[in-house]
Amino acid sequence: MFAKDWRAERRARHAVATLVLFAVTTLVVASLALGPIGATPGERSDVAAALLWILLLFAAAAGLPRAFVHEEESHTATALRLAARPSAVFAGKLAWVTSLLCLLEAIAAPLALALFDLELAHPARFAAALAAGGVGLAAATTLLDAIVAQGRGATTLFAALAFPLLVPLAVLAVAATRSAIGGGEGAEAVLQLVLYDGSIVVAGFLLFPVVWNP
């Protein structure tokens, strides 16, 4: 599953290009808009953490909900249903979406730090927050994408379903990232984020067979 999606991506270069361009453009626009204000490093670290996660959330909503919608649109979903077990399909799609998000984070996070001129107080916590937030984001979007792929107006519906589910994740991820940049207490937020991830991933594996097979 994972290899197939990357092969398709290598041929079409649709998702990666869209996501990276979206991330770079948003960050440049934000830093241009916020730069002249003359914010203190403390204010900048608060803004950068929130902005980074808003960017990742919107990138996930704009570029990622193609995992299953694309399969349904190109009528390859039936072939997939016959070829692999549901858990394998979900694991493969989850790995593909996670890898895409990690790639996006690897580009967006250093760029955000550079453009906002910030130093990291806890580099390990920063990486942990990005990784845990990324996995949760990937798991939630993959499961919801499988649900909306079978309905009408998938993209709008996806946004309506995804945002409430992603709010707890975003709040925790922003708290963890902010503390990683600016210092202060925040290890607890990373732990809560991992717990939220765990629940969503387990729910994904349990619910996916029902969602996937008519």
Add this chain to the structure above:
Amino acid sequence: MRRLAAWLLWLWMAAVIVAAFHWAPLAKDFLGQSSRILFFHVPMAWVSFVAFMTAGVASLRFLAGRRDARRDRSAAAAIEIGLVFALLATVTGAIWARIMWNSWWNWDPRQASIVVAMLFYAAYLALRTAITDREARARLCAAYATLGLIVAPFFYFVLPRLGFSLHPDAVINLRGKVDVEPKMLTVLVASSAGFTALFFWVHRLRTRLADAEERLLEGVE
């Protein structure tokens, strides 16, 4: 028997209202009579949680059992009613906030989290309208509501604790005890029990109505 139960519930709720306004004392540090809203606001928030959990359990049973469409309708009914109660809890909370904090809305963690919970379940209703095939609608909505079983506790119990909150935490707090006067607690528990019974009664009516609608549609087809 059911008629008698309905009358008893009516009497119970009437007694709760009288007790809330005339028997229970006023709480300390609250402006005027504003603490009396507690007897309605807290049970409403509680019932919305009960409703969402009821929907989750009905959906889980739908998926695990023989895919009985009645369970799907029961879940949808519970979510509809839960949304009404969540909205009422939000409105009563805003009225109280206006009196105590002099602002209707200030994104207190508790206000924010109930709004997110409402958005989550409102999206369930949007999902229902987006899928035309009945079998697929029941199956996908049940999966979504089951997901709610996992995330709703986050909305109700984890998110409200993130960040500084002005919300009084006498009932649900980290100290693990109830800081309310005995008389107030009695009315609060009686009110919560009454509202919970009210929910199950309305839920039963709504589910029966949905069943009747379904039969009517089948007759038309």
